[in-house]
Amino acid sequence: MQTINKQPVTTYPPRVIQFGEGNFMRGFFNWQLAQMNKQGLFQGSAIVVQPIEQGLKPLLDQQDHLYTVILEGLVEGAPVQTTEIISTIHSVINPYQQWQAFLALAENEQLDVIVSNTTEAGIRFDESDAFMDTPPSSFPAKLTALLYRRFQLEKPGFTIIPCELIDRNGEKLKEAVLAYARLWALPAAFIEWLDTDNQFCCSLVDRIVPGYPRETAAEYEAMLGYHDQLMVTAEPFMLWVIEGTKVEEKLPLQAAGLNVIVTDDMTPYREQKVHLLNGPHTAIVSLGRLAGLETVEDVVNDPDFALYLDHLFQEELIPMLDLPESQLTAYAEEIKERFKNPYVHHQLQSIALNSVSKFTARLLPVLMRYSQKKQQFPKRITASLAALLYRYLTCPFEDDASVTAIFAQAQEMAPSQQIDFLLGSDALWQTDLRFLTAEITDMVALLSQDGPRALLHYVEQNDYATPI
The missing domain is CATH 3.40.50.720 (NAD(P)-binding Rossmann-like Domain)
Structure with a gap:
């Protein structure tokens, strides 16, 4: 040749x-x-x-x-x-x-x-x-x-x-x-x-x-x-x-x-990429792994997760970004098509590495902005956080040594104390998230009893965006 x-x-x-x-x-x-x-x-x-x-x-x-x-x-x-x-x-x-x-x-x-x-x-x-x-x-x-x-x-x-x-x-x-x-x-x-x-x-x-x-x-x-x-x-x-x-x-x-x-200012475009491309990756990784899915393509081709992603984009991410809605919607459609790429086998396991810092950078700013603007919790981002905490408490994970130590400390506590302790950790989130304790506790209980699909169905079928 x-x-x-x-x-x-x-x-x-x-x-x-x-x-x-x-x-x-x-x-x-x-x-x-x-x-x-x-x-x-x-x-x-x-x-x-x-x-x-x-x-x-x-x-x-x-x-x-x-x-x-x-x-x-x-x-x-x-x-x-x-x-x-x-x-x-x-x-x-x-x-x-x-x-x-x-x-x-x-x-x-x-x-x-x-x-x-x-x-x-x-x-x-x-x-x-x-x-x-x-x-x-x-x-x-x-x-x-x-x-x-x-x-x-x-x-x-x-x-x-x-x-x-x-x-x-x-x-x-x-x-x-x-x-x-x-x-x-x-x-x-x-x-x-x-x-x-x-x-x-x-x-x-x-x-x-x-x-x-x-x-x-x-x-x-x-x-x-x-x-x-x-x-x-x-x-x-x-x-x-x-x-x-x-x-x-x-x-x-x-x-x-x-x-x-x-x-002359790339800040809105950086937010667009971080929150609309990287953010959904982080949102689906813990839920997807708990559901036994292996790749991003598996997630977007799954009816339950496809609906979750559609509503995550439309209701929680796009409304919080400072760019024209038409531009953001078009970008979101491109991202969903990219997620379906049959040639790129993007493993959820690789995305799951260092999930705490990724959530803090990619989804937490949107969660806080949404909560302040609408005075209620963004239910799909909240569900992704619940899945992250549940996965780290119950499954092996790879993260920074300081994160690992905090979750090890939580695992020594009574289950009723774990979520409040973790959400109150400034070392994890650089802020106090204990205003989410009741919501996250309920979601973690549902994950534990009935699994991630039950949580996805519950989020879609119920008004879980409880006023703060």
Whole structure:
């Protein structure tokens, strides 16, 4: 069988510096560059910087930086599968072996955009990183060294767009860069240049990228007709919200018809994703696992849970978010279609990890907002909290050590005391939830006696949104 680098492709000059060569960036950002190139809007590629010493450079070099993106999922209810060879990685630099080549990127003024995805732990300040290190260990330290070389050359700055999955990622990255500038005693003029000549954009990314299809790779290669060790599977849906100005002038993503939003405030869009995508995941995980379901697809194809999800979106989540209802409703329908994706076997067990912190971030703000606005409990979110507490009290679970200790303490108490103790734990929720004690106690009793489906039926058939 031929290898992928024997396939005919068009290559493009480098215009972007990209930190990170993993599945997500190749299935998300490099794929978007390809869509702009196909329409003649960008005509550029990325020089990829491998952020850790052991990475994919050898494989990418072996394949002439080519790989296949396979989009699989449902679009308007119909299954879709497309394949495309991506040629938007120009070259790969390993700064651990090519430090001077990395710094030399500062010389090329055509490189005026920097993107990154170095995992959630990538944007960090490590005071042990020194200016003379070749390279320093952290991504922000490497970036600071590159920016300082650009400044020394009196070149224009960059538009910098991190894709790491942390809130206000652009601001946090800039804070880390400034911390290194101070640690290394770099000139005040450099710090001023960081502010005046560079734009650190916060961004929000959304696309499920399962990555290399290890179990079915041979089937895909038979379909493609060539060997590809770096193929990436992803869902068709994608969203990129970028908080910044004049981004489209450098990256004409919207002109290419991509689902990209450039805004001066991404907060509502972050709430949309956290509460409408991540929130329902958290709402269904404990109920679904208690019902013996294994995947998100199992949940949305189950009539009881499908009804629960529909009403959760319509009655409790969408009314609490500060965006146009039509936009939120359309997004919710997209999410439900994504949940049904037969190609992505999203295990409830993986979502169940660290359920307490996930509930606190994704659903508790909506519960509190709903309770304050309507003076009653949102019954489906309350049911999901009851299921979480019941699962943690009765089943093995994986969570932070401090969470585990609190539930172990609760298990030593009489059952009549457990719920009030847990809801009153500021360490779990950063607030006092004991105003829910009576409701949650009743729901936990129903779960214990008759199971999760009985609770779902009860919530749908009764006015359980008791006034506060």
